[in-house]
Structure formats: C-alpha cells, structure tokens
Amino acid sequence: MNGLEVSPFIASLPKVELHVHIEGTLSPSLRWKLAHRNNVPLPYPTYEALLESYNVLYNHRKEVNGDNGAPTFLETYFAGTQVLCQEEDFYELGMEFLQKAKEMNVRYVEPFFDLQAYLPRGISAETVCEGYLRAQKEGAERLGVHSNWIMCFIRDQPVEDGISAYKAAQPWAKVAGGKGLFHAVGLAANEYDRPPLLFETAYEMAQKDGLHVTMHCDVDQKDAVDHVHEAIFSVCGGAGTERIDHGLNVIDRPELIEGLKKRGIPLTLCPHAYHRRQATEVLFPKLRRLYDEGVKFCINSDDPTYMHNVWIDGAMEKVYRYCHMTEADMIRLARYGVEMCWADEGLKQRLEQELDDFEASVCGG
Template identity: 85%
Template sequence: MNGLEISSFVAALPKVELHVHIEGTLTPSLRWKLAHRNNVPLPYLTYEALLESYNVLYNHRKEVNGDNGAPTFLETYFAGTQVLCKEEDFYELGMEYLQKAKDMNVRYVEPFFDLQAYLPRGIPAATVLNGYMRAQREGAAKFGVQSNWIMCFIRDEPVEEGIAAYKAARPWAKMEGGKGLFHAVGLASNEYDRPPLLFETGYEMAQRDGLYVTMHCDVDQKDAADHVHEAIFSVCGGKGAQRIDHGLNAVDRPELIAGLKDRGIGLTLCPHAYHRRQKTEVLFPKIRKLWDEGVKFCINSDDPTYMHNIWVDGAMEKVYHYCEMDKSDMVKLARNSVEMSWADEKLKEELLAELDAFEANNC
C-alpha cells in the first residue's frame, strides 16, 4: 500500500462506509468458487492466473486516454459479475463483505448494487435482491454490521432500462409496504457524455417513494466539474443531490466548494481509487484543500478487490498519512461518515457516542 502499514489507531477506529460497490468486493477466491459452481467459463486456466489478472494496471478511461491494449476497469468489473447467478451467490457475496467490514471495525455500511448487470442475463430481480436481503439481515445479526443499500442506475445504459430496473426493484425498497433492503438510488458506471440530469426521471420516482438520492461524479472524467455543478444545483428539481460520490473536481471551481457548503452536500471520497492515477503530491493536497475549506466528506474504499485490495481502513490510512491529519481529524472524518449516512437517528446517536468514547481514550 505505497509502503504504508495500517496503524493500530486507524485499525481500531470505529468506521462507517458510504461508498462501496458490492460487486467490487468480489474476491478472487469467491469468483473462482462461483465460476465452477455455476459452470461459468473463466479466461484463466488456474487460480494463480486469476490472481495475477488483478495486478494489471487498468486503462481507466479508454474513451479519454485512448486504447493502450489494457483492459478497462469497467470491463474487468462487469466480467466479474458473470459468476453471480443464483440467490445463494448474492447472499455469499454480501456476507463475505459484511464479515470483512466487521474485521475492520466497520459498524454500518451503505453498499451500492447494480441490478442492471443481471436482468439482461435473465436473472430475476428477486434472485438478486433476496440474496442481498438475506445478507443484510444475517450480517446484522451475526456480525453486528448494520446496512442500508443503494440501487444504482447504470449511466452508460439507456435511461429507460434503468427505470425498468428500479420498477423491478421497488418491492425491496425501504418504503411503505416495501421489504427494506435499499433506501436510496445512485448513479454508477461510465459517465462519459452521460451527465447526471439525464436520470432526473429516476430521481423523481425514487423521491416520491421517500428514498434518498446520491450520484457519482467521477474524478477527472470529461466534463467532471460540470457534472458536479449539475449534482449540486440542477438535479432533483434544482434542490441538488443529498450526497455526491467522488466529486473531487469541486476543487476546480470556487462556486462548487461554496455550493457544497451552502447546501450541506457531503462527498464520499475514495482516495486509493484516485491514487492509482494521480501522484501523491498532486492528489492529497486537493483532499486537504477540501478539508481546509470546510467541505464535509468521508473516506471510503470504492471497489477494493479490483483496486489492489485496499479497503476502507487502507484508504483512511492514506489520508491520515499523506494529508497530515491528526488523530482528532480522523475521528472527525469518522463522524462525518455517520452524519452523512442515512442510518436511523437512534443508530447515529449510538455511533457518535462510540466515537466520542474512542476519542476520549485515544486522542
């Protein structure tokens, strides 16, 4: 991890994670197991070859950077989803992540899921969502990790397909008469020439159902700052998103920093995801600038198994070290995660009280 070891302080810090794609936690071992269980062919003859494939330096944006022959991150990510076929597969994926969360002292999570990765293969929404819902409930009981999930619209697919996926998922939403798996919608996948406002119909439907709205504004993508501007000032009938995922390009324009602060919109930053493409001396001063400007943000992992196996604890360690944060700063970042979350108020109070006690004993 760039020569860093996770400190005992960061390891012990109670955590909340608000930006993790459940498909991006699919470990090579589980992928290998499910591929063989479901008779899904893999382009790797051995498990060692599969492991080696995770060491590739992806071409993150072929449409921006050109084709250098390397696979793109999204090609690899969605290739992994092909082994997920049955309810038990989705359950195992969810449980494996929640076990990992427990091991990292993560108390509460809001994982993203991509229903549109499965419906075109003929996998019913119920297969996916019942598997995740079992993991949500059993993970809370077995590991003590509470979760509320977020359904993503796949933004490089037709809007109407995303709307159809939401309608299929709606019985599992956290709303009157719903089963309570997910409480928000978001945007994910390739945002090249796919600005947030394209999905306004989806946000409106979700808000009418009482759900929250967040959206990815990827880092250094084409029109990145413009997308952040839309997410702050234009979507949701001009009210703006309730959270923005990534959004680091807010540092490019003063009005974006002001808008985030004025509207109380937090950013879910994933430092290692950007560190793969930006030099240390370029990236971390940007994060530090947001901190010094008073923008609220929290630290997360994104897609850890496809990003050098750096999880939320490793992402926090990077900020602790490279942004020259002190221990109280790190506790404040953890508080930001709680305050930015959409957990119920009782759980928030419990988590904040735990952080108060942790700070009193460790800072």
C-alpha cells in the same frame, strides 16, 4: 498499499462506509468458486492466473485515451459479475463483504448494487435482492454490521432500462410495505457524455417513493466539473442531490465548493481510487484543502478487490499519513461519515457515542 501498513489507531477507529460497490468486493477466491459452481467459463486457466489479473493497474479510459489493448476497470468489474447467478451467490458475496467490514471495525455500511448487470441475463430482481436481503439481515444479527443498500442506475445504459430495473426492485425498497433492502438510488458506471440530468426522471420517481438520491461524479472524467455543477445546482428539480460520490473536481471551481457548503451536500471520497491516476504530492493536498475549507466528506474504499486490495482502513491510512492529519482530524472524518449516513437516528446516536468513547480513550478528551 504503496508501502503503508494500517496503523493500530486506524485499525481500531470505529468506521462507517458510504461508497463501496458490492460487486467491487468480489474476491478472487469467491469468483473462482462461483464460476465453477455455475459453470461460467473464466479467461484464466488457473486460480493463480486469476490472482495475477488482480494486480493490474486499471487506470486506462478508452473513451478518453484511446484503446491501448488493456482492459479497462469497468470491463473487468462487469466481467466479474458474470459468475453471480443464484440467490446463494449474492448472499455469499454480501456476507463475505460484511465479515470483512466487521474485521475492519466498520459498524455501518451503505453498499451500492448493480441490478442492471443481471436482468439482461435472465436473473430476476428477486434472485438478486433476496440474496442481498439475507446478507443484510444476517450481517446485522450475527456480525453487528448494519447496512442500508443503494441501487445504482447504470449511466451508460438507457434511462428507460434503469427505470424498469427500479420498478422491478421496488418490493425490496425501504418504503411502506417494502422489504427494506435499499433506501436510496445512485448513479454509477461510465459517465462519459452521460451527465446527471439525463436521469432526472429516475430521481424524481425514487424521491416520490421516499428514497434518498446520490450520484457519482467521477474524478477527471470528460466534463467532470460540469457534472458536479449539475449535481449541486440542477438535479432533483434544482434542489441538488443529497450526496455526491467522488466529486473531487469541485476543487476546480470556487463556486462549487461554496455550493456544497451552502446546500449541505457532502462527498464520499475514495482516495486510493484517485491515487491510481494522481501522484501523492498532487492528490492529497487537494483532500487537505477540502478538509481545511470545511467541506464535509468521508473516506471510503470504492472497489477494493479490483484496486490492489486496499479497503477502507487502507484508504484512511493514506489520508492520515499523506494529508498530515492528527488523530482528532481522523476521528472528525469518521464523525462526518456518521453525520452523512442515512441510518436511523437511534443507530446514528449509538455510532456517535462509540466515537465519543473512542476519542476519550485515544485523545483524552
């Protein structure tokens, strides 16, 4: 983790995570196991070769930089989804992540999932959602890690395909009569020439069903600043999205920072993901500036197994050290996560109380 070890303070800090892709938590060991169970060929002759593939720095964008022959992050990410075929596979993936969350003192999480990665292979919404639903219930009951999930529209696929996937998943939405797996929709994958407003019909549909709306605005992608502007001022009938995932390019235009604060739109930031492309002395002053200017954000992992196995605790450690944060600052960021999350009020109150108790023990407050 760039030479940093997770400190006892960060390790013990109660956490919530609001930006993690469940498919991006697929460990090499589980991927190997599921590939053999489901007779899915892998381009790696040995487990050691598979492990070595996870050491690659996936920071190249073909659409921006041209094809240098190396796989992009998204190509590798979606290749991993090919081993997920049966309900049990999705359950095991969910439980593996929730167990890891428990070990890191993560109390609540809102994982993204990509239903559209499976439907074209003939894998039903029921297979995917029932597996994750079992993990959601067992994670809360057995591990004490509560979760509400977010179904993503894959933005480099046709909007109509995303709407069809959403309709297939509606029985598992957290709506009247639904099974309660997911309570929000998001927007993920390659946003090159795919601005947020393209998906306005999909957001409106979800909002009418009573679901929350968030969306990725990737860092330093083509038209990144314009995408953030749309997310703040144009989508959802002009009301703006409820949260922005990433969105670090608000730093490039003062009116965007003001727009976030006036509209109360927080960011889910993933500093290790950006650290792949930006130097320490460039990236972390941006985060510190956002914090000092009163922009509400929380710290998250994104796709930890494909990003050098840096999880939320490692991402928070980077912010703690490189942004020169105090313990009180980091507890405040943890509180922001609770305030930003879409858990029920009873759970949010319990999370707030745990942070109060933690702060009193650490800071004497």
